[in-house]
Amino acid sequence: MKRDAGSKAPNPRKKRIIEIAERLFAQRGFNGVSLRDITSEAGVDVALVKYYFDSKQGLFDALLKRRADVLNAERAEALKMVLQNSDPAPVEDIINAFTQPILTRIVSDDPSWRAYFGLLAQVNNNPEWGGKTMSRYFDPLVRQFIDALRNALPGADEADIYWCYHFLSGALTLTFADTRRIDALSGGVCHSSDFEAIHQRLVPFVSAGFQNICQNKGK
Amino acid sequence: MKRDAGSKAPNPRKKRIIEIAERLFAQRGFNGVSLRDITSEAGVDVALVKYYFDSKQGLFDALLKRRADVLNAERAEALKMVLQNSDPAPVEDIINAFTQPILTRIVSDDPSWRAYFGLLAQVNNNPEWGGKTMSRYFDPLVRQFIDALRNALPGADEADIYWCYHFLSGALTLTFADTRRIDALSGGVCHSSDFEAIHQRLVPFVSAGFQNICQNKGK
DNA sequence: TTAACCATTCAACATTCGTTGAATCCAATC
DNA sequence: GATTGGATTCAACGAATGTTGAATGGTTAA
Known part of the structure; x- marks a missing residue:
């Protein structure tokens, strides 16, 4: 009984399944990929999925959560840095803390992050269980950003802030899809994969929107 | 040989299949719905799908195109009205011409339009064939709006305009998903189905973004 | 060496899938 | 009334699906 003591070094086979599944799910969606598509490419038996993840859905949830944890930690850290410099912080800095970690991952890390964001885009726009899934993995972190934005936009209407975040979420996920x-x-x-060019425009675009909606409260 | 002469009055059975398929595809995606899900709810035989649409994919394409044609005509008309009043028109009016027809359909027409937009949201964010599909049905119309925006934002960088449209598209589709x-x-x-509240904020949000990105060309 | 046990594969299950050729229904035409 | 031909159903195809109980492999502990 060794090999995976304390889940320190994850089983390489397990990791391979996850990463292949990530890519295939991102390309063709949950229902567009069969377990055999995944396991045959990974060179393992289908039954191993049940052993590791209990079911196809379990595999999907596991891979969604895995990178969400990483991403959320990085976003929380970026926000903390921004608020450390000045609180309330400029809206643009807050938005940047929300999006920059994604950009960083997508341009400099291994290519599987790119697949992951394509997957998130589909989940975020899935009417069946997308809302619930996104909430589960991301809402606790999003609330931190909402709080920071509320401080940065004194007197702003609550609903305005949430709707503006909604627009940000839509633009962001489509962009990285x-x-x-x-x-x-x-x-x-324009090139869909020129993420630097996109990010450079997304942050001021969204910031201007936030300020326009949330600061014209007199009328 | 009658009944459907000149495709004037569409076969009610055909229409029923389309509308049920629309709703189910919107809820669970293309691969999440079987032909039997659709035909059993419609009370017809599976083979009828092949007869009418040749294949599952054919059915999907047909229902996508059907409402796209309606929507594009209404958007083109709305844009024409705006430009008739003043050309170049205010950015906000152009954005409104792009989004208002969707809002109108979604709040006042039969509920199947709501399903349709949920479906579009998924298509728009589908990395596999979403880009190609959206382009096929909507790009000719979108080019008209891009042209109008270019006139409304003199001296704007070409890439800036396209990226801003991209952000609009993302916010719009997630919103109506x-x-x-x-x-x-x-x-x-906030309530996800309060489309009036969303639209009221989406137009100025996006307009502010456009102006911020496309008019600060000096620097 | 043996026993224990996790990791992995084998083999098959019951369903469900999209598709299709042939049969049937039914209204219009001759 | 017989015939035509489009509209619809019947019945089944082979392939693919997620899942699962049992068998095997290989490493560790006694």
């Missing part, structure tokens, strides 16, 4: 639609639409001027 | 996430996050302050 990398669907390549913009490539065709723009005739080559 | 109605995932109910915001209900839980906001603790009841």
Whole structure:
């Protein structure tokens, strides 16, 4: 009984299944991928999924949670840094703390993060269980950002703040979904995978929206 | 040989299949719905799908196109009205012409439009074929709006305009996906189905973003 | 060496899937 | 009344699905 003591070094087979599943789920969605698609590419038996994750759904939840934990920790740290410098912090800095960790992961880390964000985009827009799933993994962290934004926008209406966050969430997830639609639409001027170019515009775009909606409270 | 002469009055059975499929695809995605789910609820035989639409994919494409045509016509008309009043038109009016027809349909027409937008949200965020599909049905119209925005934002960088449209698209589709996430996050302050409240904020939010990104060209 | 035990595979299960060729129904035409 | 032809159903196909109980492999502990 060794090998995985204290879940310190995760079983490489288990990790491989997760990463292949991540990529396939991101490409074709939960129902578009069979367990055999995953296990045959991983070179293991289907039954191993049940052993590790109990079910297909269990595998899906596990891989969703795995990176959510990493991402949330990095976002929380980035927010803490911003608030350490000045509290209330500029809206733009708060938004940046929310999005920068994603950009950093997507451009400099292993390519599986890219698949993960494509997966999140689909989950976020899934009417069946997307809302519940996103809430489970991300709402505790999002509340920290909402609090920071509330302080940065004194007197703002509560509903305004939440709706603006909603718009941010939509723009962010579509952006990192990398669907390549913009490539065709723009005739080559924009590239869906040019995440630096996107991020550079997303933060001021969203910040301007927040300020416009949340600070014109007189009328 | 009658009944459907000139496709004037569509076969009611065909229409029923489409509308049920619309709702189910919107809820569970293309791969989450079987033909038998659809035809059993419609009270017809599975084979009828092949007869009408040739395949499951054919049914999906047909229902996507059906409402896209309606929506595009209404958006084009709304844009025409705006430009008739003043050209270049205010950015806010152009954005409104893009989103208002959706709002109108979703709050006042039959409930199947709501399902349709939920479906579009998933398509728009699908990395596999979402970009291509959205382009096919919507890009010709979107180009009209891009042109109007270019005129309204003289000197704006081309890439800036396209990326801002991208953010609009993301915020819009998530918004109308109605995932109910915001209900839980906001603790009841916001309701995912309160489309009027959303639209009222979406237009100025996006307009402010456009102006912030596309008009600060000096620096 | 043996016993224990986790990790992995084997083999098959009961369903469900999209598709399809042939049969049937039914209203219009001759 | 017979015939035509489109609309619809019947019945079944082979393949693929998620799951699972039992068997095997391999390493550790006694």
